[in-house]
Amino acid sequence: GAVVSQHPSRVICKSGTSVKIECRSLDFQATTMFWYRQFPKQSLMLMATSNEGSKATYEQGVEKDKFLINHASLTLSTLTVTSAHPEDSSFYICSAWDLSYNEQFFGPGTRLTVL
Amino acid sequence: SQKIEQNSEALNIQEGKTATLTCNYTNYSPAYLQWYRQDPGRGPVFLLLIRENEKEKRKERLKVTFDTTLKQSLFHITASQPADSATYLCALRSGDDKIIFGKGTRLHILP
Numbered sequence: 001g002a003v004v005s006q007h008p009s010r011v012i013c014k015s016g017t018s019v020k021i022e023c024r025s026l027d028f029q030a031t032t033m034f035w036y037r038q039f040p041k042q043s044l045m046l047m048a049t050s051n052e053g054s055k056a057t058y059e060q061g062v063e064k065d066k067f068l069i070n071h072a073s074l075t076l077s078t079l080t081v082t083s084a085h086p087e088d089s090s091f092y093i094c095s096a097w098d099l100s101y102n103e104q105f106f107g108p109g110t111r112l113t114v115l
Numbered sequence: 116s117q118k119i120e121q122n123s124e125a126l127n128i129q130e131g132k133t134a135t136l137t138c139n140y141t142n143y144s145p146a147y148l149q150w151y152r153q154d155p156g157r158g159p160v161f162l163l164l165i166r167e168n169e170k171e172k173r174k175e176r177l178k179v180t181f182d183t184t185l186k187q188s189l190f191h192i193t194a195s196q197p198a199d200s201a202t203y204l205c206a207l208r209s210g211d212d213k214i215i216f217g218k219g220t221r222l223h224i225l226p
Binding site for chain 1: 156157204216
């Protein structure tokens with residue numbers, strides 16, 4: 001199957017700072033990527049759909065000015081958590097849509113801890 | 116609102132037995148139902164997809180059933196092994212390819 005990477009795998013930051021998380025499709029091109037957030041013992045919650053060359057589509061309740069998404073190329077989407085606060089601490093997972101498999105492949109996730 | 120329920124938060128099964136996990140959903144008509152495996156601190160890994168017009172799908176020791184009348188899917192692992200211990204997520208895929216996940220069932224295979 002296709003491979004999706006995320007960087008960094010974990011990050012600790014101070015409250016008020018911004019953090020950027022990268023999601024890359026390594027061996028395929030992805031016009032569509034998705035960003036999820038997962039709290040402990042909870043399900044993955046879709047935050048937004050990232051489309052290459054256009055604005056992201058955010059799910060209800062997700063602040064687009066706080067979670068900036070940029071899908072600048074067919075293999076890279078970034079999620080920037082701006083002015084992070086402790087309640088933003090979570091596991092952030094991206095996925096990329098591989099048309100050849102007609103399936104989403106998930107990255108390994110990024111653990112964000114905001115102090 | 117749409118709701119997905121995985122009945123057991125955790126399930127302990129003796130090695131060699133068949134593990135059966137349940138997924139129920141309401142207020143939804145999915146195009147596909149999918150099962151994923153998630154290990155601690157990792158992203159989900161796709162296991163099986165079953166379409167609304169399919170009753171059953173198999174892959175090696177895995178079997179998934181899909182009953183659109185009951186709005187239920189059962190996920191079976193036969194001849195279970197300790198390496199099968201993980202969290203298993205049920206997910207519904209809509210026509211616009213968005214995926215909605217259940218909370219998962221933590222499966223422990225006891226040696």
